Amino acid sequence: MKLLVIGGSVFVGRAFAEEGVRRGWEVTVFNRGRSQGDPEGVRSLRGDRTDEADLGALAAAGPYDAVVDVCGYVPVEVAKSAAALARSADAYLFVSTINVYPGYPAEPTDESSPRQGGRADAGPDDGDYGWLKDGCEKAVRAAFPGRVVVLQPGLIVGPHDRARRTTAWLRRAAQGGRMAVPGRPDRALRVIDVRDLAAFGLDLLAAEPRDEVEDYMVPGAPDNGSWGDFLAACVAAGGDKAELVYVDDQLFVDHEVEPWTEVPLWLPVGLEDSAATWDASSAKAVAAGLRCRPVTDSVRETAAWLFAPGGEEEAFEDYGKFTAWTPFLSAEKEQAILAAHDAQVGNATRPNES
Numbered sequence: 001m002k003l004l005v006i007g008g009s010v011f012v013g014r015a016f017a018e019e020g021v022r023r024g025w026e027v028t029v030f031n032r033g034r035s036q037g038d039p040e041g042v043r044s045l046r047g048d049r050t051d052e053a054d055l056g057a058l059a060a061a062g063p064y065d066a067v068v069d070v071c072g073y074v075p076v077e078v079a080k081s082a083a084a085l086a087r088s089a090d091a092y093l094f095v096s097t098i099n100v101y102p103g104y105p106a107e108p109t110d111e112s113s114p115r116q117g118g119r120a121d122a123g124p125d126d127g128d129y130g131w132l133k134d135g136c137e138k139a140v141r142a143a144f145p146g147r148v149v150v151l152q153p154g155l156i157v158g159p160h161d162r163a164r165r166t167t168a169w170l171r172r173a174a175q176g177g178r179m180a181v182p183g184r185p186d187r188a189l190r191v192i193d194v195r196d197l198a199a200f201g202l203d204l205l206a207a208e209p210r211d212e213v214e215d216y217m218v219p220g221a222p223d224n225g226s227w228g229d230f231l232a233a234c235v236a237a238g239g240d241k242a243e244l245v246y247v248d249d250q251l252f253v254d255h256e257v258e259p260w261t262e263v264p265l266w267l268p269v270g271l272e273d274s275a276a277t278w279d280a281s282s283a284k285a286v287a288a289g290l291r292c293r294p295v296t297d298s299v300r301e302t303a304a305w306l307f308a309p310g311g312e313e314e315a316f317e318d319y320g321k322f323t324a325w326t327p328f329l330s331a332e333k334e335q336a337i338l339a340a341h342d343a344q345v346g347n348a349t350r351p352n353e354s
Helices: 011-022 052-060 075-085 129-143 166-175 194-206 227-237 249-254 283-287 295-306 311-316 320-324 331-349
Strands: 002-006 026-031 043-046 066-069 092-095 148-153 177-182 215-218 242-247
Touching: 002 011, 011 026, 011 194, 052 075, 066 075, 066 194, 075 092, 075 129, 092 129, 092 194, 129 148, 148 194, 166 177, 166 227, 166 242, 166 295, 166 311, 177 249, 177 331, 194 215, 215 283, 227 242, 227 295, 242 249, 242 331, 249 331, 295 311
Parallel strands: 002 026, 002 066, 026 043, 066 092, 092 148, 148 215, 177 242
Antiparallel strands: none
């Protein structure tokens, strides 16, 4: 297989490129060369997907058996790159998002759920993230009719993740001490490892014939780990220096903790607009061969990358949308939550005075 990855140096694109190389495929990556070095074993082509001359050179460097597009966010730009490659590639895999379904995360979602209704000719300011991604999908289908695979992931984890979720928990666990965490250990969690996402996508590209319905929601397997499994793995990967203290959600709310950002992956129970965050269906993808490693393996292997030389710099350097990242829960706020929790538990267990 001759594989072209648009992107190919950062996280999701890197995983696809590395998986292609591992399979012995001829892998070409196309990017501007600004983020970080490309994986070993690939052919690197430099250029901008919005530049017609660069796209022409990219098409001429083919042919390709398949294109993997991991960094398409604006429909009109995706339409331009897909049209340029339509005659030099046999198939197009587009990494989209579960957010193309407007009902998510408030209600359970699968591939038959209503869509955002994005336009294939939309520009960057014409809609929000999910609406634009839906338009990107339409642009790809128009350029590659009947030759498209679309993956719609939810939360992606694994080595080289710069979204500061797993890595933030790992860094906190490595600091040790009593560690305030909201909720209960049996709370649901559904994530997909970036390497499992890449393996599934390349399996689909290699298979013949392809599914007539090419959309696959890939939030992860429902049984690959709970909230408690994830947190315990973070503690273990940090040298078992931290003690998990499960705290009622309300104490985090009372201390004005910002869900998901100040405490990654946490959403208070009872929020209607996020009630089904971990309920998106992966049934179609699992039936088609998706295999998901345990979340504990993902955490351990992410830690191995994070705590290796250069890992923390890569994980937490400022780039793109993360330049305005909300810092992890401060030590002062965490101590206040722990004190409130201790007082609450102490009051609950103190014998009644006569």
